[in-house]
Every structure is written in C-alpha cells, then in structure tokens.
Amino acid sequence: MRVLVRLRIHSPSQHQMDSCRFQNIPTNPLAKELPAVDIFVTTADTVLEPPIMTVNTVLSAMAVDYPGHKLACYVSDDGCSPIILYSLIEAAKFGHLWIPFCKKYDVQVRAPFRYFSGDVVFPPSSDDDNKSSGFHLEWRRMKDEYEKVRQKIEEAANGTVQIECSGEYAAFSTNTNKSDHPSIIKVIWENKEKVPEGMPHLIYVSREKRPHCPHHYKAGAMNVLTRVSGVMTNAPFMLNVDCDMFVNNPKIVLHAMCSFLGLKPQECAFIQFPQAFYNQVKDDPFGTQSVTIGLEMYGRGMAGIQGPFYAGTGCFHRRKLIYGFSLDNQDVQGKEDDEKILKESFGNSMEFINSLTQSLKDDISPIQDVSSAAQVSSQVAHCVYEHGTAWGIKVGWGYGTLTEGVQTGLRIHRKGLKSISCIPDPPGFLGTTPTSGLSLRFFLRYGLSARAWWNNQRMARIHSATSILFGVLSFLFELLGISEVVFEVTKKDQSDNSSDHDQDTNHKDDTSNNNVGRFTFDESPMFIPVTTFLFVHLTALALSLFGQHDEVGLGEFLSSVWTVLCFWPFVRVLFGKGKYGIPSSIVLKSAGFALIFVQLYRMASVG
Numbered sequence: 001m002r003v004l005v006r007l008r009i010h011s012p013s014q015h016q017m018d019s020c021r022f023q024n025i026p027t028n029p030l031a032k033e034l035p036a037v038d039i040f041v042t043t044a045d046t047v048l049e050p051p052i053m054t055v056n057t058v059l060s061a062m063a064v065d066y067p068g069h070k071l072a073c074y075v076s077d078d079g080c081s082p083i084i085l086y087s088l089i090e091a092a093k094f095g096h097l098w099i100p101f102c103k104k105y106d107v108q109v110r111a112p113f114r115y116f117s118g119d120v121v122f123p124p125s126s127d128d129d130n131k132s133s134g135f136h137l138e139w140r141r142m143k144d145e146y147e148k149v150r151q152k153i154e155e156a157a158n159g160t161v162q163i164e165c166s167g168e169y170a171a172f173s174t175n176t177n178k179s180d181h182p183s184i185i186k187v188i189w190e191n192k193e194k195v196p197e198g199m200p201h202l203i204y205v206s207r208e209k210r211p212h213c214p215h216h217y218k219a220g221a222m223n224v225l226t227r228v229s230g231v232m233t234n235a236p237f238m239l240n241v242d243c244d245m246f247v248n249n250p251k252i253v254l255h256a257m258c259s260f261l262g263l264k265p266q267e268c269a270f271i272q273f274p275q276a277f278y279n280q281v282k283d284d285p286f287g288t289q290s291v292t293i294g295l296e297m298y299g300r301g302m303a304g305i306q307g308p309f310y311a312g313t314g315c316f317h318r319r320k321l322i323y324g325f326s327l328d329n330q331d332v333q334g335k336e337d338d339e340k341i342l343k344e345s346f347g348n349s350m351e352f353i354n355s356l357t358q359s360l361k362d363d364i365s366p367i368q369d370v371s372s373a374a375q376v377s378s379q380v381a382h383c384v385y386e387h388g389t390a391w392g393i394k395v396g397w398g399y400g401t402l403t404e405g406v407q408t409g410l411r412i413h414r415k416g417l418k419s420i421s422c423i424p425d426p427p428g429f430l431g432t433t434p435t436s437g438l439s440l441r442f443f444l445r446y447g448l449s450a451r452a453w454w455n456n457q458r459m460a461r462i463h464s465a466t467s468i469l470f471g472v473l474s475f476l477f478e479l480l481g482i483s484e485v486v487f488e489v490t491k492k493d494q495s496d497n498s499s500d501h502d503q504d505t506n507h508k509d510d511t512s513n514n515n516v517g518r519f520t521f522d523e524s525p526m527f528i529p530v531t532t533f534l535f536v537h538l539t540a541l542a543l544s545l546f547g548q549h550d551e552v553g554l555g556e557f558l559s560s561v562w563t564v565l566c567f568w569p570f571v572r573v574l575f576g577k578g579k580y581g582i583p584s585s586i587v588l589k590s591a592g593f594a595l596i597f598v599q600l601y602r603m604a605s606v607g
C-alpha cells in the first residue's frame with residue numbers, strides 16, 4: 001500500500017491555465033457563450049457549522065466574476081433549520097450591495113468575514129483620488145452592513161432572537177425535527193430578468209427525511225441537489241463546496257470553464273481545486289498544512305497519471321458524467337428517449353427525465369423560470385424518490401462509504417477519462433480541516449519549519465490513538481453487524497485571525513491570542529485511549545526513574561519518553577479547566593484503565 005502511495009509522486013505534471021478568450025467579463029461579447037453553472041453548498045448542523053460561515057461561503061460563491069444569470073446557488077440544509085433559511089434571506093439582502101461592490105472595485109477576497117478581517121490588503125490605492133475616496137466611503141458602509149448581518153445571524157444562531165415559524169417559515173413549524181420532516185424548498189432570490197450584472201439565483205433545499213428512510217449523509221444530499229437543480233436550472237456544469245470552504249479566487253468559475261471548453265472533453269472530465277486552509281496557526285500545531293502539501297505533491301503525481309481524485313469539495317463536474325453517462329452517450333445510444341428505461345435508473349419524475357434528456361443532447365437552453373419549478377423540485381427531494389433506482393449505485397454520488405467523493409471520482413476515471421487539478425494563484429478555495437503525515441524533507445522543501453514537521457509527527461500519533469482507532473473499531477462493529485458507521489459532521493472553527501469584528505469598540509478578548517493553536521477537549525470517549533497510554537507511559541517512566549525496576553532497557557525507556565513527548569499537548573492540560581483542559585471524568589476513567597493495565601502486567605510478570 002505504502003509503495004503504491006509513494007509511486008504516485010514520481011509522475012509530476014501540472015495543468016497550465018492559459019489565458020482564455022473569456023477575459024474581461026462582462027464587457028467581452030463572448031460572455032454570452034459561457035455555459036451555466038450550478039453551485040452546491042452543503043451544511044448539516046447549525047452548531048458545528050456556524051450559519052455565518054455558510055453565509056460567507058455562499059456570498060463568496062455568488063460574487064464571482066461570471067455573468068450572474070448563468071449561476072444558481074443551491075444550499076442543502078441537512079439540519080432542516082429555519083436559522084439557515086433566515087441567514088440566507090439576510091445574506092441575499094446583503095448580497096445586493098456586496099456583489100456590485102466586489103465587482104466595481106475588483107475585490108480579491110469575496111468572503112466578507114475574510115475581507116474585513118484586517119489580514120487582507122485593500123485594493124490598489126493608486127486609483128485617482130475621487131474614486132478612492134468614494135471607495136473608502138463605500139468600504140465603510142459595506143463593513144457596517146456586513147456587521148449588521150453578522151450580528152443578526154449570530155443572534156438567531158445562539159437563540160437570543162427567536163425565528164417565528166409562520167409566513168415564510170411556516171414549513172418549519174409542524175413538529176419538524178432534523179430527522180423527520182417533509183422537503184422544504186425555497187427560492188430565496190431569482191434573477192428573473194436574467195441580467196448578467198444581477199445576483200445569481202439562490203435556493204434553499206432541505207430534503208425530506210424520515211426515520212425509516214436511509215438518508216446517506218452528504219452523498220444523499222448531493223444527489224438531491226443534483227435532481228433539484230436538474231428541474232430548476234439544469235446547468236451542464238456544477239461546482240460543489242462544503243459550507244466551510246469559501247471561494248478565495250473570484251476568477252475560479254472562469255478558470256474552470258476555460259479548461260472545460262478549451263480542452264478535449266476526455267482530457268477534462270472534472271476539475272479539482274486542491275484543498276488549502278486559511279486559518280493556519282504558526283508551526284501548524286494541528287498538522288493541517290500537510291493536507292495542502294500532500295494534495296499538492298500527490299495531486300501533481302496523480303495529474304501525470306489520470307488526474308487527481310475528486311476530494312469531495314472544491315470541484316467542478318459535468319452533469320452528464322455525474323448521471324453516469326459517458327461523454328459520447330454510447331451507453332444510452334438509441335435509448336435516449338426510452339422513458340421507461342430512464343425512469344428505472346433515475347426515478348419517476350417526468351420533469352426530471354425531461355431535463356435529463358436535455359442534458360444528454362447537450363442542449364443547454366434553460367428550461368423555465370426557477371420559481372415555477374419549486375413544486376416539482378420538492379417531489380424529487382422526497383426520501384422515497386430513489387427507492388429501486390440506480391441513485392447512489394450507478395448514478396450520482398455513491399452510497400455506502402464515508403468518502404463518497406473519491407468513489408464518485410473513481411467511477412468517472414474508470415471510463416478512461418482524465419481529471420484536472422487546477423492550482424491558481426491565489427488558491428481557488430480556502431477552508432478549515434485537520435489531518436496528518438509526511439516526511440521532514442518534504443516539509444523543509446515546501447518551506448515549512450521543522451517545528452511544523454514535529455507538530456505533524458505528533459498529530460499523526462494522536463490521530464492513530466483517537467480518530468483512526470475509533471474509525472477501525474466502528475468499521476469492525478459494522479462488519480460484525482453491531483452498529484452502523486455514521487458520518488459525523490466535523491466542528492468548524494471560523495477563526496478569522498482578526499483583532500475584532502468592530503474596530504471602534506476596542507473590545508478584545510485578551511486571552512484569545514494565547515489560545516490560538518491550543519487543543520480543545522470534551523467528554524468524548526475518543527480522548528480516553530490517548531490519556532490511558534499517557535498514564536501507562538508516565539507510570540513506566542516514574543517506576544524506572546525512582547522505582548524498584550532496574551531491569552528497564554534503554555529502548556523501553558526511550559520509547560516511553562517518545563510517547564510522552566508525542567502526547568505532550570495532553571500532558572500540559574491534564575488538570576486544566578474548561579474546554580482547554582481534559583475533563584476530570586476522562587482523567588479518572590483513563591487512570592482506572594491504566595491502573596488495571598499496570599496491575600495485570602505486574603501479575604503477569606510475577607507469574
């Protein structure tokens with residue numbers, strides 16, 4: 001396995017993005033030839049994924065340099081929360097100011113929280129004075145407006161302001177809870193007049209969920225988005241991002257379309273932008289940088305073979321390939337109009353089948369107006385819609401795995417098609433995620449500190465004793481039929497590294513800087529193994545240093561020192577308080593386990 005992984009890096013290649021004929025939107029007359037793109041954003045939990053983060057992702061995606069009437073942004077809310085709908089309605093109001101502002105001043109980072117964080121430099125001040133003073137006024141106004149929206153959304157999210165479940169929100173009232181509710185689809189904004197300068201369509205989607213109906217986590221959500229967008233806008237291309245990944249480069253859609261239109265289709269089945277992170281802490285204490293490096297290294301290696309894997313986010317797809325077809329329709333030749341056959345695979349909605357035949361014929365004319373499709377779209381978002389069809393098997397995002405992205409990408413590669421890794425400067429998307437595992441040499445080569453490498457080594461050990469251990473256990477439990485593997489949504493921390501959200505009220509959390517890069521804990525059993533190992537090794541060290549055990553070998557001693565060093569972040573907070581300390585229940589349980597282990601060992605060695 002390791003050999004196979006290493007082999008990948010020996011075929012480096014990189015896709016060159018040529019300057020494309022679609023420059024200077026919107027003055028370029030060719031702009032009308034640009035294809036439509038449906039953008040999917042997934043969110044699932046308003047606590048783990050703060051709505052303001054989702055809103056920033058949505059705003060950054062809607063504000064890209066692309067004709068507004070050719071974009072539609074679909075937000076899937078698996079948490080079925082009126083707070084998300086409310087946040088998006090507020091976001092749309094702000095978007096009407098924000099998007100023109102971004103385009104007028106060629107703002108580089110169009111996620112407002114980042115733009116106003118203070119880390120991001122202003123656009124050139126070399127503009128003539130009039131313009132730049134106008135700019136400063138507008139900038140101030142925009143910041144104030146964003147601040148208001150942020151506050152409203154945060155108040156709704158933390159419950160200080162309750163959302164009345166009536167009117168627009170009536171659908172949420174009838175005993176809805178996130179795992180038992182009808183489908184709720186709301187067109188928040190429709191660019192009815194189809195104006196290029198206008199704001200893209202914005203649609204809220206919460207698919208139906210019922211306790212007896214498996215929902216297949218993110219893959220299920222993506223398949224619903226695929227169908228809903230099929231009957232609403234049916235764009236030939238789609239982009240999907242997780243809610244914590246904002247668009248960092250406003251030319252991203254243009255870049256992708258230049259590649260799709262400029263290359264042979266079989267050379268460019270999908271376009272993956274590597275994952276990069278914005279909230280890097282000095283020396284990378286959580287080892288996230290390795291994901292970026294890893295993706296870059298392996299990504300380039302894979303590019304030399306058949307192209308990168310589909311990572312699940314930050315990726316543009318061809319709708320047709322997601323439907324499981326090949327580029328030349330060979331697999332459906334002669335059956336394109338056979339309703340019965342299509343319904344067997346794709347389900348019973350006639351409207352959806354019509355949109356699908358349209359995609360098959362590469363006919364990209366928009367079907368109808370978005371709002372009038374709302375009724376039909378709620379039908380394709382029903383939880384029983386997929387029963388007996390090929391969704392999740394041969395069609396759409398694959399089920400039965402927690403890495404639905406990789407699987408879906410491989411299904412496309414299996415057709416012999418290539419994918420492309422697109423690495424623009426600045427990076428296309430920025431998000432938040434932790435992972436691990438590369439050599440010191442690579443770290444130094446990529447300009448990272450030895451400290452960062454050490455943090456990464458350490459994180460790899462901590463991962464092995466926490467998430468990987470639990471992953472293996474839950475997989476075994478599933479194999480034995482004891483329990484089912486579930487997709488647990490990861491908690492996102494939206495640290496914008498900014499000194500404030502409002503510079504005027506000098507109100508800073510003076511401890512916040514000290515806490516950057518610190519581990520947070522809760523009562524999850526996930527922390528027990530590490531803490532137990534730690535106690536065992538601390539006991540071993542104590543016994544060998546002060547104790548009666550003189551037969552301790554040097555190797556054993558060093559191994560214990562190494563383990564303790566790796567778990568040092570845990571040692572420091574063993575008796576800490578609050579979220580930065582290990583809860584005493586975890587400490588007690590672990591101490592108990594360690595004691596049992598040491599006792600058993602002693603009995604065994606005496607015996």
Ligand SMILES: O=c1ccn([C@@H]2O[C@H](COP(=O)(O)OP(=O)(O)O[C@H]3O[C@H](CO)[C@@H](O)[C@H](O)[C@H]3O)[C@@H](O)[C@H]2O)c(=O)[nH]1
Pocket residue numbers: 041042043044045049076078216217218221241242243244311312313402403404405406433487488489490491
């Ligand atoms: O039932 C669910 C569970 C998750 N999500 C969304 O899925 C995305 C990814 O979830 P997250 O908890 O952030 O998982 P990660 O492990 O961070 O995700 C990585 O790994 C996943 C599995 O391969 C990929 O799908 C992701 O794109 C990739 O970023 C988020 O937008 C969630 O809101 C849903 O929509 N419904």
Ligand SMILES: [Mn+2]
Pocket residue numbers: 242244432433490
């Ligand atoms: Mn994530």
